[in-house]
Amino acid sequence: MTTLAEEVARTFGSPAVMIDLDQVERNIARLQAACDAAGLSNRPHIKTHKSPILARMQQEAGARGLTCQTLGEAEVMAEAGLSDILISYNLVGPHKRARLARFLERWPLTVSADHPAVVAGLGEAAASARHPLDVVVECDTGRGRAGVATAAEAVALARMIADTPGLRFAGLLLYPPEDAMAETQAFLDTVRAGLAEQGLEARIVSTGGTPNLANLGAIKGVTEHRAGTCIFNDRMMLACGAATLADCALDVVATVVSRATPERGILDAGSKTLTSDPGGGLDGYGLIREVPQARIHRFAEEHGFLDLSACPEALPVGTVVRVVPNHVCVVVNMVDRLVTTRGGRITGEIPVAARGLTG
Secondary structure, eight states, rough: OOHHHHHHHHOOOOOOEEEEEEHHHHHHHHHHHHHHHHOOOOOOOOOTTTHHHHHHHHHHTTOOEEESSHHHHHHHHHHHHHOOOOEEEEOOOOHHHHHHHHHHTTSEEEEEEESHHHHHHHHHHHEEEEEEESEEEOOOOSSOSBBBSSSHHHHEEEEEEEHHTTTTEEEEEOOOOTOOOOHHHHHHHHHHHHHHHTTTTOSEEEOSSSSSGTTTSTTTTTOEEEEEETTOOOOHHHHHTTOOGOOOOOOEEEEEEEEETEEEEEEEETTTTTTTTTTTTTTSEEESSOOOEEEEEEOOOOOEEEEEETTSSSTTTEEEEEEEOOOOOHHHTOSSSEEEEEEEEEEEEEEEEETOOOO
């Protein structure tokens, strides 16, 4: 009997990226229910799937708006008729300012900023477009990535935004570490008190991350949450306890193309398909559903090196397998389409419309 993965490989070739729409819908519903239960708006992050079709499914299930990481992603979503878009990344430089101005001439937008130079550039774009721009201040509460480092800086930047013609202070953007709820609460309380002294109010207080779904409602004053990976899930989400294998809705369909020795094999999915992202120290570069004890331990561009020492009789040449990737967001950005399935049958394909739009 032919398996679904074999049918995908026969129809679309191998490697291919396959999604189970039934599981996708369950994942969308689970995220929406979690946000509803916590009294928060759901603003899913589309950087995981990069598809207006899937974004519309999220909004039809109750999502308030969308989060994009790049201006290119936002352009694709807006062109598709999706609205209430937040870009959670600094937009810097003359090229981005010009594109942002053109965007504002057609659609409203909320963007983030964590530095006076960024705010100044956003003001130039808004003035050029002659349309207002909502801006949230990104705050670092311990992750050590982007964001202002102190509450005083957050208040000062909010004041600058409010005083810049064409800009409107909209609130705060947070991406708290999963174990820093108390620290984040203290930071937020201090910022909100400082804003009140300035006569300002954070209409939006946005938190993020699929692993932080376990912390929904833990920080008082939050209004919305941004989660992306949970629409598909991956090995990182398995490792942190945010998902089970049954929750993983995306697989890379790959074929064993070489068995030079009993303990070594080669998949036709290498770094250009599964990515070399180690997923925060995971063992290997993907979980093979059919034979979990097989390890994808090394990559060339088109070669996935299999360590079969724990299962030397498994996976002869020609075997088609399903691989749960370490980091699904990167995998999606490497392909033009997602093969769709329902009830164990192929239903079609979805274009990855915002693929490669890194700017």
